[in-house]
């Protein structure tokens with residue numbers, strides 16, 4: 283395994299082939315993981331953030347099935363290390379395998395941000411700012427296979443830094459299953475496809491990469507505790523979604539959070555809708571929308587493509 287060098291990586295692997303490298307360090311250290319879990323539960327127990335946290339920030343899995351709020355308590359952080367936490371959690375789950383996926387992990391971990399930026403900024407400088415965004419995730423678990431199975435992430439080229447334990451991925455070129463996609467639903471067990479897979483195995487101090495659209499699954503029948511930090515660069519964007527989100531953020535500053543009312547069924551617009559339309563028209567007429575877009579763009583440039 284060679285040491286990661288940006289020049290060689292871009293020349294040989296970027297958007298071409300999976301690879302593994304050694305690296306001086308991972309942006310996320312083992313001691314960050316309990317901090318992140320504590321912060322996840324802070325979000326889940328704050329009335330302002332609980333819904334967003336449960337839908338966008340974190341997913342918990344028990345024996346491959348995603349669980350909901352009534353079972354969250356089992357995952358409450360305990361102990362001083364992820365090893366202790368994993369042991370307690372496994373006991374609470376009566377031996378079941380668990381998985382935790384935390385999206386946008388860097389937003390919960392300002393401690394790791396300088397290192398995340400140190401890796402990402404030079405890369406983005408060379409390859410450009412991905413049209414959708416750059417984002418991070420943390421995966422912690424004792425699961426043998428990624429709970430959501432063999433899948434692809436359209437437009438997403440992924441870097442994975444193991445934090446604890448070994449990570450093993452099976453990968454296939456984007457069109458490998460295309461002729462018979464039904465097979466991954468009928469026979470989802472990754473072990474059936476090992477013979478055709480490119481296998482990547484990495485440990486702390488190493489880094490794995492696969493190009494966008496490659497079919498992939500984390501798979502390791504040994505299933506000891508493993509934790510990894512990943513950086514995904516999403517090059518495929520839905521422009522309409524991005525624009526709508528910006529319009530939404532402008533309107534959220536101007537409109538009350540919600541109305542509770544019934545409107546008379548008359549031909550003319552109710553006052554509140556009329557007011558909302560006027561605010562929106564003004565945002566375009568005065569250049570406010572364009573300025574917001576320019577500000578967002580300059581922030582993305584400063585933050586190496588990260589939008590959060």
Ligand SMILES: [Fe+2]
Nearest residue numbers: 433434435498
């Ligand atoms: Fe994925």
